[in-house]
Amino acid sequence: MNLDEKRAYNSELRQQQKQQTRNRILEGLVKVMADGLVDVSIPAVAEASGVSIPTIYRHFPTKQALVAALPAYLAQKIGAPSLDPQPDFPTYLEALNQFYAKADQMDDTLRAAAMSEAAVNLRRTTRPERLQMIEEMLRPFTTDLPAAEQERLRNVVLVLASSAVMKAFTDYLGTSWEAAAIHATWAIETLVHSVSQPPAGEVE
Incomplete structure (x- = not known):
């Protein structure tokens, strides 16, 4: 193995180790949430994941950064695509x-975490x-709407896309998460x- 190949191998190995540690931390976050802890803290996640607090901060500089990484991790766990940070409609x-559609395949721990008060x-x-x-x-759809209506539409879309609404369908109508x-x-x-x-009656 020449020097360039060795460097590439070491770099790839470090990336794999980094990703494994990130996943371990996120798995710890899921466990803490599933256990019913309402106020999730970095020390609690460190204990659940078996890593040190400084290690968590090396991978996630703030608790908000840790939380923001959770949806993509959950998508990865259930085999669903993660959401583009700037998607079109x-x-x-x-x-x-x-x-x-993949949420029906969540295990009990993931489901408990996703539905928890901590979540x-x-x-x-x-x-x-x-x-x-x-x-x-x-x-692109709201340029002609008053600001107050743009805000209402944005808020309603956020709520309709939430897991709480999906769970309401499953509870009240007995549907699958996909339906x-x-x-x-x-x-x-x-x-x-x-x-x-x-x-109606107006011409564009």
Whole structure:
């Protein structure tokens, strides 16, 4: 093995080790949430994942960064595509459908973590970023809407795409998570297109 090959091998090995440590930390976060701890802390995640607190901060500089990495990790765990950070509207709807279609395959720990009070609290920390993403995604449809209506539409889309709404479909109607996502994304698409159309009788 020449020097360049050795460097490439070592670099690839370090990347693999880094990813394994990140996954271990995120798995610890899932365990803490599933155990019912309402206020998730970095020390609790460190204990659950078996790594030191400084190690967590090397991979995730803030708790918000740790929480923000969780959706992509959950998608990876259940074999669903992760959401593009700046999706267009059709891509967003397709990603929701694919993610929740796989959610039926979640194991008990993942499901408990996703539905926990801790998950609700942690989602609050990333709410501004998610709202901004939806706002940017909807901009092509909302340019003619008053600011207050743009805000209402953005908020409703966020709620309709949430796991709480999907769970409501499964609880009240007995649907699968996949069917719940189809209902919710239909509602989102119908709502967005209806508000972006001119009122009856008006000409564009």
